[in-house]
Amino acid sequence: MKTIIITGGAGFIGSHVVRLFVNKYPDYRIINVDKLTYAGNLANLKDIEDRPNYRFVKADICDFDAIYALMQEEKVDGIIHLAAESHVDRSIKDPFTFARTNVMGTLSLLQAAKLYWESLPEKYEGKRFYHISTDEVYGALEMTHPEGITPPYSTKASGAHHEAYGDKFFTEDLKYQPHSPYSAAKASSDHFVRAFHDTYGMPTIVTNCSNNYGPYQFPEKLIPLFINNIRHRKPLPVYGKGENVRDWLYVEDHARAIDLIFHKGKVAETYNIGGFNEWKNIDIIKVLGWEPSLQFEEGIERTVRWYLDNQEWMDNVTSGDYQKYYEDMYKGR
Numbered sequence: 001m002k003t004i005i006i007t008g009g010a011g012f013i014g015s016h017v018v019r020l021f022v023n024k025y026p027d028y029r030i031i032n033v034d035k036l037t038y039a040g041n042l043a044n045l046k047d048i049e050d051r052p053n054y055r056f057v058k059a060d061i062c063d064f065d066a067i068y069a070l071m072q073e074e075k076v077d078g079i080i081h082l083a084a085e086s087h088v089d090r091s092i093k094d095p096f097t098f099a100r101t102n103v104m105g106t107l108s109l110l111q112a113a114k115l116y117w118e119s120l121p122e123k124y125e126g127k128r129f130y131h132i133s134t135d136e137v138y139g140a141l142e143m144t145h146p147e148g149i150t151p152p153y154s155t156k157a158s159g160a161h162h163e164a165y166g167d168k169f170f171t172e173d174l175k176y177q178p179h180s181p182y183s184a185a186k187a188s189s190d191h192f193v194r195a196f197h198d199t200y201g202m203p204t205i206v207t208n209c210s211n212n213y214g215p216y217q218f219p220e221k222l223i224p225l226f227i228n229n230i231r232h233r234k235p236l237p238v239y240g241k242g243e244n245v246r247d248w249l250y251v252e253d254h255a256r257a258i259d260l261i262f263h264k265g266k267v268a269e270t271y272n273i274g275g276f277n278e279w280k281n282i283d284i285i286k287v288l289g290w291e292p293s294l295q296f297e298e299g300i301e302r303t304v305r306w307y308l309d310n311q312e313w314m315d316n317v318t319s320g321d322y323q324k325y326y327e328d329m330y331k332g333r
């Protein structure tokens, strides 16, 4: 039996990872550690919150004492670390919070894991620290169509994508060139994770993935924001000419990749996970047998449908009512 802490499990991607692990591994103990910032919403996990192999702990990853005590109490074997401040626009307004959570919070987790695992007779044997990061640490994808046309986010398309925009993909050996306080803080946390492997021998893995979309995403991010604005007949805010190139990854595909890499990934390895072909050089598909199950057209259709079918969720989040959920659910537990 494995005991795993998943940090940020009440957030967008984290809730999908928690759900997948709780459902798929009834023998594991899954501990969701989340501070419940504005981005954390326990209603995302309503369907699994009463499972015997699931526990929610409200804690700040920067609180070293709390995390260290939890690791000892639960005899934690693995950490899947998703907790972060994740919204670029917010990082431009308030970079300190991003440095605190993304850098110091990651360091606090690493140090707690190090002290606990090194105290065990087996030390790092069978242990794993898996850090989820972003491809934004590599800077922007500079792919522009020769005629200035906004690239299609489509393809059965990966082939066509290659042809039209050349062979420019993020690869894991690219230079780190973060441009926003968000990506600078994530880049810094990636370096700390690698340093804990190189310095102490901690079994770490880092993945840098592209933009996720799908159910349960907080409606300040592009796709749910657009869906919500369209519902309320509000204007759609687009940066510049709207020609930024982004690679989109359906969140459940990302959760599947995280499951695979957590179990089969090579220690000290960095994997890039993208919706198209950006993992080209590292051959995730060939090496680990993962590929995205959804093309963008199908994924976006499924996503729009989910938001339209779950208007109560959206109204709850946009009105701020979801923040009372913790009080109602966990008061007195």
Ligand SMILES: NC(=O)c1ccc[n+]([C@@H]2O[C@H](COP(=O)([O-])OP(=O)(O)OC[C@H]3O[C@@H](n4cnc5c(N)ncnc54)[C@H](O)[C@@H]3O)[C@@H](O)[C@H]2O)c1
Residues within 6 Å of the ligand: 007, 008, 009, 010, 011, 012, 013, 014, 033, 034, 035, 036, 037, 038, 039, 040, 041, 059, 060, 061, 062, 081, 082, 083, 084, 085, 086, 087, 101, 105, 132, 133, 134, 135, 186, 208, 209, 210, 211, 212, 213, 218
């Ligand atoms: N969303 C994307 O497209 C994307 C792409 C690449 C990488 N990532 C990375 O994946 C991870 C999850 O992203 P997301 O979109 O689900 O983010 P999110 O903002 O939806 O969720 C973040 C979660 O972390 C929690 N949290 C924040 N600060 C905390 C703290 N100090 N202590 C404990 N919990 C805290 C929040 O309450 C929230 O539940 C992040 O590390 C992000 O950098 C996201």
